[in-house]
Amino acid sequence: MSAVIHSRxxxxxxxxxxxxxxxxxxxxxxxxxxxxxxxxxxVLPSPSEVLEAGFRLTLTGELPLHLWESSQRALAGLxxxxxxxxxxxxxxxxxxxxxxxxxxxxxxxRNVPHLAMIPLVIVWFGxxxxxxxxxxxxxxxxxxxxxxxxxxxxxxxxLVEMGRVYGLKPWxxxxxxxxxxxxxxxxxGVRYALGIMWLTLIVAETIACxxxxxxxxxxxxxxxQTDVVLLGILLYALLGKLADTITRALERWLLRWNPxxx
Amino acid sequence: xxxxxxxxxGAIEPASKTRGGVDVQTRGLxxxxxxxxxxxxxxxxxxxxxxxxxxxxxxxxxxxxxxLISGLDEPSAGWIEIAGSRLSGLNPHARLMFQDxxxxxxxxxQENVALAAPRRSRRTQIAADALEHVGLQDRGREWPSVLSxxxxxxxxxxxxxxxxxxxxxxxxxxxxxxxxxxxxxxSLIERLWLERGFSAILVTHDVEEAVALADRILLMASGxxxxxxxxxxxxxxxxxxxxxxxxxxxxxxxILGDR
Numbered sequence: 001m002s003a004v005i006h007s008r009x010x011x012x013x014x015x016x017x018x019x020x021x022x023x024x025x026x027x028x029x030x031x032x033x034x035x036x037x038x039x040x041x042x043v044l045p046s047p048s049e050v051l052e053a054g055f056r057l058t059l060t061g062e063l064p065l066h067l068w069e070s071s072q073r074a075l076a077g078l079x080x081x082x083x084x085x086x087x088x089x090x091x092x093x094x095x096x097x098x099x100x101x102x103x104x105x106x107x108x109x110r111n112v113p114h115l116a117m118i119p120l121v122i123v124w125f126g127x128x129x130x131x132x133x134x135x136x137x138x139x140x141x142x143x144x145x146x147x148x149x150x151x152x153x154x155x156x157x158x159l160v161e162m163g164r165v166y167g168l169k170p171w172x173x174x175x176x177x178x179x180x181x182x183x184x185x186x187x188x189g190v191r192y193a194l195g196i197m198w199l200t201l202i203v204a205e206t207i208a209c210x211x212x213x214x215x216x217x218x219x220x221x222x223x224x225q226t227d228v229v230l231l232g233i234l235l236y237a238l239l240g241k242l243a244d245t246i247t248r249a250l251e252r253w254l255l256r257w258n259p260x261x262x
Numbered sequence: 263x264x265x266x267x268x269x270x271x272g273a274i275e276p277a278s279k280t281r282g283g284v285d286v287q288t289r290g291l292x293x294x295x296x297x298x299x300x301x302x303x304x305x306x307x308x309x310x311x312x313x314x315x316x317x318x319x320x321x322x323x324x325x326x327x328x329x330l331i332s333g334l335d336e337p338s339a340g341w342i343e344i345a346g347s348r349l350s351g352l353n354p355h356a357r358l359m360f361q362d363x364x365x366x367x368x369x370x371x372q373e374n375v376a377l378a379a380p381r382r383s384r385r386t387q388i389a390a391d392a393l394e395h396v397g398l399q400d401r402g403r404e405w406p407s408v409l410s411x412x413x414x415x416x417x418x419x420x421x422x423x424x425x426x427x428x429x430x431x432x433x434x435x436x437x438x439x440x441x442x443x444x445x446x447x448x449s450l451i452e453r454l455w456l457e458r459g460f461s462a463i464l465v466t467h468d469v470e471e472a473v474a475l476a477d478r479i480l481l482m483a484s485g486x487x488x489x490x491x492x493x494x495x496x497x498x499x500x501x502x503x504x505x506x507x508x509x510x511x512x513x514x515x516x517i518l519g520d521r
Contacts, residue, residue: 161334162364164352166378166425176377180368257368257405 045227050234053227062216067235070212073129074201074239077136082193085141086186089148093182094174099149106145114138115203132204139200140193147189151182184258187251194243198236283311283461284355284428286331290340293326293485300326302485303340313455313462315476317469317517323485324465328431331463332356344429357427359435363414365406371417372402378425392424393417396450412443416450423454430455430462437467448474452497469517473510474499481516489516 027047033039034046057063088106092099114135125131155178163177205214217232255261286308293301300323308314316324329335331342333352342349344356357378365374376389393399396416406414415435422430432451436444452475455462466472472479473493481489491513495505 156364158360158362158364159366162358162360165332165334165356165358166421167352167354168377176369177366180366183368255368257407259407 042224042226045230049227050230053225053231057216057228057231063231066211066213066216070201070205070214071239073132073205073212074136074197077133077200078140078193078197080133081137081140082144082190084137085144085189085193086148088141089145089186090152092145093149093152094178103149106142110142110146114142114200118203118207127207127209132201132209135204136197136200139196143192143196144186144189147185147192148182151185151189152178154185155181184251184255184261187247187254191244191247194247195240198240198243202236282428282459284345285310286429286461286463287343288331288340289343291327291330291337291342292339293323293330293335294338300485301330301337304486306480306487308461308463311459311461312477313464313475315464315466315472315479316482317466317472317479317513318482319517320467322482324482325433327482328358328433328463328465331429332358332431334358353429355428356431357422357425357429358431359415359418359422359433361434361437363406363411363418365414365417365421367406369406370402371398371404371406371409374406374417375402375421375424378421380425388424389420392420395423395454396420410443412439412447415439415447419447419450419454423458428460430460432462432464432466434466435464436471444468444471449498451475456497469510469513470501473506473513474501479513481513489513 030044031047034041034044054063088102092103092106117135117138121131121134125134159177159181160173163173168176201212202214205212206218209215209218213232213235217229220226220228220232252261286306288304288306291301291304292299304327316327318324326335330337331349331353333349333356342353344353365371366377369377372386372389372393375392376385379385379388390399390402393402396419398413398416398420401409401413406417409417418435435451436447439447448471451464455475464472464475473495476493478490478492480487491509493509495503495509499506
């Protein structure tokens with residue numbers, strides 16, 4: 001997505017490299033400060049130590065296991081919650097009566113912070129896998145739902161009428177006109193949902209769990225392994241960034257017809 | 263005279279079996295929105311292959327008339343006959359063209375045109391032919407967003423002809439174009455109409471456009487036809503001829519005189 005006002009400038013290489021400069025400077029500063037002993041080791045171990053912890057845990061097989069568990073959990077929650085959100089969004093966006101039945105109740109539920117449900121969720125599901133999945137599903141549901149409804153509602157009626165005049169069947173109208181037109185909005189919902197997905201995952205895994213990155217960091221805290229705690233935090237940042245990059249690439253490809261995404 | 267033109271062009275026209283237009287009649291047509299009567303007891307007749315222009319001030323019901331004939335809106339009273347049978351639901355023969363081209367931005371130019379081609383036909387080939395007719399044969403792979411306004415309307419025209427429309431409803435299709443492009447598009451519309459022989463209703467603000475293209479001109483005011491004239495000029499029409507100017511002046515005076 002190019003900025004709206006500023007035209008693009010600089011070479012492609014320059015544009016690719018710029019976003020990484022600030023994180024790089026921060027890491028270098030961090031290394032210098034810790035190596036010089038300006039920050040106590042207990043408070044903040046140096047980047048190289050964090051990296052070392054990463055290597056160590058990878059070799060023992062601990063890190064890949066936790067990473068796998070967390071990703072699986074996040075993805076399953078995203079798929080289930082996203083699918084339900086998309087379904088209700090489609091239903092309520094297309095059919096007025098359905099919207100009248102469901103929307104106000106859903107809007108009411110939306111205003112309950114889903115993390116406030118944790119005590120209830122523990123009572124219902126215990127501290128097993130379903131509890132975590134449930135939390136992610138609820139968290140992911142709403143942004144996908146709201147943006148799908150919005151996207152479908154803002155379809156240009158001109159295009160729908162054109163499709164009808166040219167004899168498109170209802171399902172063709174949906175597939176050729178309504179869904180593509182709602183797609184930019186739906187993808188915004190997905191990106192937003194990704195943020196909530198990681199947030200929920202972290203909270204769920206730190207509260208009650210015996211695997212996953214959240215568990216790994218909480219466990220490390222008990223043994224005062226600050227390097228592993230930092231490793232966990234950095235992993236969340238990287239995973240979040242990775243998910244966002246994938247969605248952006250998806251956006252650029254799916255919306256390549258739209259000059260704003262080229 | 264029209265017939266001979268059609269026969270002459272028959273050789274370069276593969277879709278000749280589907281050429282021709284339908285006749286349209288409205289009987290006591292009425293359309294109200296709330297308590298506002300937009301169309302009032304309208305009786306009009308469009309002969310097969312005829313090109314009728316409807317002129318009038320904005321808000322006189324011209325666009326509503328087209329929406330009723332296309333079947334997008336239902337009349338409040340009265341009915342419409344297409345080729346002798348009463349219209350209910352969408353009009354299968356009609357193709358509507360708006361001021362903006364209404365192309366699907368997420369489909370390539372060629373896919374947009376192919377969308378309208380009949381099912382179970384060689385859609386890609388038909389679309390390519392139609393694009394060639396409007397002079398855009400090498401833009402088929404591009405996105406609509408890179409085309410100019412005039413080019414987009416050409417694509418919309420190509421889409422209309424690729425569906426073998428027998429009735430073209432043109433709702434100020436050239437209203438948003440610059441003067442030069444408009445002239446070009448007018449002769450393109452005339453050429454396609456002569457080749458294909460569809461019936462057409464052209465709603466326009468531009469009296470000159472109406473006189474240049476139409477067989478007959480209807481003047482609408484507050485939901486009724488208040489004036490009607492045939493255009494007895496030979497095609498292609500010479501816009502600088504005294505007859506052309508005179509007819510244009512007469513119609514303009516009628517429009518301005520209507521209260």
